[in-house]
Amino acid sequence: QVQLQESGPGLVKPSQTLSLTCTVSGGSISSGVYFWSWIRQPAGKGLEWLGRIYTSGSTNYKSSLKSRITISGDTSKNQFSLELRSVTAADTAVYFCARFMERRGLDYWGRGTLVTVSS
Amino acid sequence: QSVLTQPPSVSAAPGQKVTISCSGTRANIGSNYVSWYYHVPGTTPRVLIYDNNKRPSGIPDRFSASKSATSATLAITGLQTGDEGDYYCGTWDSSSREWMFGGGTKLTV
Numbered sequence: 001q002v003q004l005q006e007s008g009p010g011l012v013k014p015s016q017t018l019s020l021t022c023t024v025s026g027g028s029i030s031s032g033v034y035f036w037s038w039i040r041q042p043a044g045k046g047l048e049w050l051g052r053i054y055t056s057g058s059t060n061y062k063s064s065l066k067s068r069i070t071i072s073g074d075t076s077k078n079q080f081s082l083e084l085r086s087v088t089a090a091d092t093a094v095y096f097c098a099r100f101m102e103r104r105g106l107d108y109w110g111r112g113t114l115v116t117v118s119s
Numbered sequence: 120q121s122v123l124t125q126p127p128s129v130s131a132a133p134g135q136k137v138t139i140s141c142s143g144t145r146a147n148i149g150s151n152y153v154s155w156y157y158h159v160p161g162t163t164p165r166v167l168i169y170d171n172n173k174r175p176s177g178i179p180d181r182f183s184a185s186k187s188a189t190s191a192t193l194a195i196t197g198l199q200t201g202d203e204g205d206y207y208c209g210t211w212d213s214s215s216r217e218w219m220f221g222g223g224t225k226l227t228v
Contacts, residue, residue, distance in 0.1 A: 037218070039164075039220075041158075041160070046121070046205070046207065046220060046221075046222050046223035047156070047158065047164065047207055047209075047220045047223065048220065049209075049217065049218040049219060049220060051217075052218070060216055060217060060218075061217070062217050063215055063217055096163075096164065098164075100218070102152070103152050103169060103170040104154075104166075104169045104170070105152070105154030105156075105166045105169040105170075105209065106154070106156070106164070106166060106209070107166050107169070107175065109163045109164050109165070110163070111163050112163065
């Protein structure tokens, strides 16, 4: 059974960088058929896709975040990471990592981690 | 404002049927596979439907979906109070090259 677990600081100061890691177990991020994704949900709002990384290292990002976001992978640790720079209060949200497969959608999700941007 | 448009809320009595629509464009729904997700805030979202109309194992056949041109519809029959929560459609947009969720629909039973 594939499991994903988000980890990282729960509090980030405005203008600083939010960094989260997703550790994958029960499956390899090196597998060639999956994209490894980040999604967030601000309080009281809907799900927002942030971006994804493929096995090859190629990435796709939400257009409005392209200047601030980087998703990277570490196959040796079976982890992938999210970096969001110059954060503001609007970046306060529960952040989820998830596995995506073409046609299967986002089939496995982490439990989510709350990140608050505040001084 | 999401590119995929869903009604903010729907409601129906236990045992009844409800449908949730998801309206998009040729660049997203019209060109790509649609999936549907169920989420109760504070829990892990889960996929209900993938590949436009297929159910993962463990999802009861009370849940079904269809796609037509630039829109998709999720149907839930035999409503139960445990079905309450937020439902999202999702698909890839070939124009912007990003995944997108609908704005979400809150179901009240």
